[in-house]
Amino acid sequence: MASPAGGARGGVSVAQRRGGSPLDDDVSFLLARANALSLAAGNAALADYGLRVRSYSVLALAVGDARPSQRELAEFLRLDPSQVVALVDELQRRGLVRREADPADRRANVVVATTEGEACFAEARLAVRAAERELHAELSDDDHARLSELLQRLAFPS
Template identity: 65%
Template structure:
């Protein structure tokens, strides 16, 4: 019978020097998981998670996006977006309205309650993000943001 050495408290320090820890795709996914965990922790007090917060943020700041636009931008299946909007709508945070550009589609608009909750949640998310990325200088964070935009929006500005 073989025994497995106990992991440290993070459970991953032994693996940080594996070839996988040099793989860009893995590092992006792991960094995303770390960021999402911090954001979800910050959003818990508002009964939101990253995905519902993202829909609310785009409804508040995104110029009345259609459900199709939300799905494409967030890289989610349209059925997932419908469920997120249903929940936000049930909570009185957003409304669905006919899209003036395409009457067969709906746009999502934030309510006053949605705008208010978003402002409070945004402060907590930013605080959580600063904690999660405390190892980066302000300049490093700006550069990382710039580089991630290049990866996330190829061919963009």
């Protein structure tokens, strides 16, 4: 039976332990744990806007000038195309994006943010940035910039 301190034998629980774990140098585990923490913080910050990290990501890409197709969104976000369809459907239902025929391929749709979508994204982005600053409070500005650079290299290998 677990003790009040959370450990099975009255010690420090696995969740409370920092260092000394066989996973301390397991980059895949560390990335997965950091991702889980980041998603939780991001989703909490986005709740007031009726968004979650995935829908926010679609909206962010729709705000730019790229005019991505749903297929491009799925590839970029590494999601199943059916997930992107559902995300775009929800954003469109809320009036934040619209689908337009792709001038280069009439069989495809591009996703474009509406004026309301652009305003929602601008406000939500501030909330996400604030949550990120709080989550990464232990990092110096230089560490944060380096982390961002390293993650970009991992996420978008050349």
